[in-house]
Amino acid sequence: MSKPTALIVEDDRDIVALFRHVLDVAGYQTEIMLNGKEAMSRLEGFQPNIVLLDLQLPGMSGIEILSRMRADDRLKNVPVVVITAYAPYADSLPVEPDLLLLKPVDIHQLSSLVQRLQATQGGLSESVHDKVTGLYTFPFFKIRLTFALERIKQAEFRQFGVLFADVSKINELKLKMPPEEVNSFFRKLADHFKATLRPTDTMAWSLDNEFFLTLIEEIPSPEVPLRIAGRVRDSMRKFLETNDYGMNLRTNLGVLLCDFEYEDINQILRDIDIARSYLREGLYTNPSVFDREMLQKK
Numbered sequence: 001m002s003k004p005t006a007l008i009v010e011d012d013r014d015i016v017a018l019f020r021h022v023l024d025v026a027g028y029q030t031e032i033m034l035n036g037k038e039a040m041s042r043l044e045g046f047q048p049n050i051v052l053l054d055l056q057l058p059g060m061s062g063i064e065i066l067s068r069m070r071a072d073d074r075l076k077n078v079p080v081v082v083i084t085a086y087a088p089y090a091d092s093l094p095v096e097p098d099l100l101l102l103k104p105v106d107i108h109q110l111s112s113l114v115q116r117l118q119a120t121q122g123g124l125s126e127s128v129h130d131k132v133t134g135l136y137t138f139p140f141f142k143i144r145l146t147f148a149l150e151r152i153k154q155a156e157f158r159q160f161g162v163l164f165a166d167v168s169k170i171n172e173l174k175l176k177m178p179p180e181e182v183n184s185f186f187r188k189l190a191d192h193f194k195a196t197l198r199p200t201d202t203m204a205w206s207l208d209n210e211f212f213l214t215l216i217e218e219i220p221s222p223e224v225p226l227r228i229a230g231r232v233r234d235s236m237r238k239f240l241e242t243n244d245y246g247m248n249l250r251t252n253l254g255v256l257l258c259d260f261e262y263e264d265i266n267q268i269l270r271d272i273d274i275a276r277s278y279l280r281e282g283l284y285t286n287p288s289v290f291d292r293e294m295l296q297k298k
Contacts, residue, residue: 003029004049004118009039009065010083011057015103019052022107026114036060040068048078050117053097055084063093070095077128079117079143098147109153116146116264132183133190133205141204141213145265148215153260159219161289163229164272165193165236165253166211168280173247185243186210192239196231211276216255222289225255229287252279253287261292271295 006028010016016032023030031048033039037059043051051069055062062082069075082093085103093100101110120142128140136144145162152158167173167189174182186205193212194203203214216225236251243249254275262268275290284290 006030007048007051009033010054022111027118051080053082067095113150130205136204138206144202159257159259161216161219161225161255161257163214163255168250169247192235195235226289229253229255255289257291
């Protein structure tokens with residue numbers, strides 16, 4: 001299996017050497033670009049698994065590179081870690097990176113991040129979109145989840161949420177339908193899942209476990225994700241009311257609130273599985289909001 005690739009775009013050779021060492025240890029094959037214009041030219045024929053990008057570069061600024069990447073269908077999903085010594089730049093970026101680190105960079109933090117990414121990346125050479133639903137694949141969702149967790153570890157007062165939704169009796173339904181009808185069912189259900197969410201949200205489909213997920217990046221209060229979950233439930237319910245094949249299908253929805261005390265995304269995914277089982281058993285109202293402490297006490 002080939003190594004994942006990382007592109008380091010930084011003009012300080014000492015910092016480059018440090019970053020390269022961290023990425024090499026984490027199992028990445030690295031390329032170095034010291035000039036912004038040359039880096040953009042390289043990206044025209046190269047799709048790395050991650051980009052570490054300085055903002056102050058000769059030739060072309062890191063801001064321009066990030067903007068061009070986000071506008072390019074081939075590159076827009078490549079994770080970008082912006083690194084800068086100037087905090088004011090961080091607050092005025094026209095395009096949001098996946099993660100922003102201020103110099104001097106905490107090397108232990110960077111090392112931890114790239115090692116977690118190495119464990120979750122399925123390779124961006126494969127499609128990041130599920131063929132049936134058109135949503136993001138579960139491996140790609142785990143990459144975004146890794147960055148979301150890293151961001152709140154930098155700001156311990158913040159939270160993000162993961163909304164999850166599945167359909168009761170789905171295995172029984174699959175026994176009654178041919179595969180092409182099952183795919184059509186999930187494709188249309190995915191459209192109703194997306195209907196009340198923002199197009200920019202990271203919405204995904206877990207093929208193995210057959211449930212939907214999306215990241216809710218900003219959580220001003222627990223009531224906000226509950227309202228979002230309620231709207232999603234109602235939209236999906238409309239579809240199921242006319243397409244339940246006499247089985248009384250229902251959608252189970254919940255939101256897991258995630259804070260900095262989660263050590264890794266595996267703990268988050270474990271708690272989502274626990275919360276899904278509680279909803280299926282009818283132990284909580286549908287939808288419900290869960291958090292780490294609540295699930296530990298249960």
